[in-house]
Amino acid sequence: MTTETHHESAPPAPPDLRERAVAALSAARARTAGLTDPVSDADLTAQHSPLMSPLVWDLAHIGSMEELWLLREVAGRESMHPEIDPLYDAFEHPRSERPKLPLLGPEAARRYAAEVRGRVFDLLEQTPLEGTALLDGGYVFGMIAQHEQQHDETMLITHQLRQGAAVLTAPDPEPSRGPAPEGPEVLVPGGPFTMGTSAEPWSLDNERPAHVRDLPPFWIDTVPVTNSAYQAFMADGGYREPRWWAPEGWEQIRTHDIGSPLFWRQEGGQWLRRRFGVTEPVSADEPVLHVSWYEADAYARWAGRRLPTEAEWEKAARHDPATGRSRRYPWGDADPTPAHANLGQRHLRPAGAGAYPAGASPLGVRQLIGDVWEWTSSDFLPYPGFRPFPYREYSEVFFGPEHKVLRGGSFAVDQVACRGTFRNWDLPVRRQIFSGFRTARDL
Known part of the structure; x- marks a missing residue:
């Protein structure tokens, strides 16, 4: 007779945490590119539904959250662009109002997200993935990878709401x-x-x-x-x-x-x-x-x-x-x-x-x-x-x-x-x- 223990299974032994973090962050960024590169700048800056942000807002917000948690919280660095920080605070501006904000344009948003990512990868090579609740097990890097993937899903919803010819295939x-x-x-x-x-x-x-x-x-x-x-x-x-x-x-x-x-x-x-x-x-x-x-x-x-x-x-x-x-x-x-x-x-x-x-x-x-x-x-x-x-x-x-x-x-x-x-x-x-x-x- 089996004795029930009511425990949860522990996850398998992970591969190298840095490799896992790099893979998760890279996969998320590749997907972000796949959702933003196929559409025109006009489509990126348009609001396709009042329920959703313009795609370009999601793109820069991804970079903003990554900078906040990985470069500022973990590395203690100053804000790269303090003038834009309020624009990408999800709680400060409802989705319906975001098209009216002076958002970064498509190319500027891409450059910003790429610059943040480059600095993050440099940081990841040097940071011990232990010692604080944020760093233990690479948690904060996993949190940011999940955040980007969640916004990728949000952007896919925007693609479904978007009018016009299909641009995504699978x-x-x-x-x-x-x-x-x-x-x-x-x-x-x-x-x-x-x-x-x-x-x-x-x-x-x-x-x-x-x-x-x-x-x-x-x-x-x-x-x-x-x-x-x-x-x-x-x-x-x-x-x-x-x-x-x-x-x-x-x-x-x-x-x-x-x-x-x-x-x-x-x-x-x-x-x-x-x-x-x-x-x-x-x-x-x-x-x-x-x-x-x-x-x-x-x-x-x-x-x-x-x-x-x-x-x-x-x-x-x-x-x-x-x-x-x-x-x-x-x-x-x-x-x-x-x-x-x-x-x-x-x-x-x-x-x-x-x-x-x-x-x-x-x-x-x-x-x-x-x-x-x-x-x-x-x-x-x-x-x-x-x-x-x-x-x-x-x-x-x-x-x-x-x-x-x-x-x-x-x-x-x-x-x-x-x-x-x-x-x-x-x-x-x-x-x-x-x-x-x-x-x-x-x-």
């Missing part, structure tokens, strides 16, 4: 060659498990600390809800029936005349969608994308189910009943590979439901990492023992019922910013993000 995901899922839902046994982490060296403050949660048994969807399943909700009048909707959600639907996921339209009896400048038929077997928390919640009610809590999602993704341990990822402790999950903008769409059997959890739940961010029913709140680090504005100021938690990452997320413990959050009205969901039910 191959489609390959069809799954493994065994099909065994059934539509999986039973997750009740009992305690370890949630969060105290061992992952680059985990962010809201993922910490590891703590034990005890849950009753529940059923969870084997795969995310698909476009075809969501279309059944639409065809049954789901957008016209107030009983499925939270009051605030119903108000949004009526006020904005919403009747389908964002970027969808019906033409000749067929549903089409616009995806990165290309109009195409909606793929029936892909996870539904660009739905708000209210839409996900309404579908779940219509289906006689509910959204999983954040703790349920994490238990389904990390808990190994055979050992009682919480894994780093559903498949184990090894970093993701293309066989495990659809990550890193390798594709510009989700893979079909049931893909990546190698990435399944011990219980057989699939696609918990990558493809689509998954809405949960939970508000974004701190874990017991939470301590803000290294600044309150990363997580703490967002705690409360205004924001709902999303888990798992999407095809737009890089693996450096995606773990079994990683927590994303957003307002429940948000639809431009790469969000989908799966449902759950009580035993």
Whole structure:
């Protein structure tokens, strides 16, 4: 009989920390270039939606955060350009106002980010990666790599909102060659498990600390809800029936005349969608994308189910009943590979439901990492023992019922910013993000 320990798995022994930091920072910068180089200067400086910054703001903000934390905080250097510091403070200027600011132009923003990066690489060669909380395990370098990748995802959202011809290309995901899922839902046994982490060296403050949660048994969807399943909700009048909707959600639907996921339209009896400048038929077997928390919640009610809590999602993704341990990822402790999950903008769409059997959890739940961010029913709140680090504005100021938690990452997320413990959050009205969901039910 196995004795459950309810511990989290420790990450594998890392390669040289400097090599890991250089690789993570370099991968992020290559992706940033891939998102900003293909578009004109006019596109870089335009605001494609009031919900998003101009791409050129993100580009210089990436450099500004890197300079602040790596050159000023770690190395104690003076500001390179103090006159622009306020322009790239995300809390000082809402996104809708940023086009009016005297921002650096495209070439100046590129030069600034490149100059910062050159100095950072020089610093990295000389800095001991230990001795302070910021430096231990190369944390601050990992934090900046994650920050840039998160802004790359934000810029990819801007590309989706952008009008005009397509400028980004990527191959489609390959069809799954493994065994099909065994059934539509999986039973997750009740009992305690370890949630969060105290061992992952680059985990962010809201993922910490590891703590034990005890849950009753529940059923969870084997795969995310698909476009075809969501279309059944639409065809049954789901957008016209107030009983499925939270009051605030119903108000949004009526006020904005919403009747389908964002970027969808019906033409000749067929549903089409616009995806990165290309109009195409909606793929029936892909996870539904660009739905708000209210839409996900309404579908779940219509289906006689509910959204999983954040703790349920994490238990389904990390808990190994055979050992009682919480894994780093559903498949184990090894970093993701293309066989495990659809990550890193390798594709510009989700893979079909049931893909990546190698990435399944011990219980057989699939696609918990990558493809689509998954809405949960939970508000974004701190874990017991939470301590803000290294600044309150990363997580703490967002705690409360205004924001709902999303888990798992999407095809737009890089693996450096995606773990079994990683927590994303957003307002429940948000639809431009790469969000989908799966449902759950009580035993």
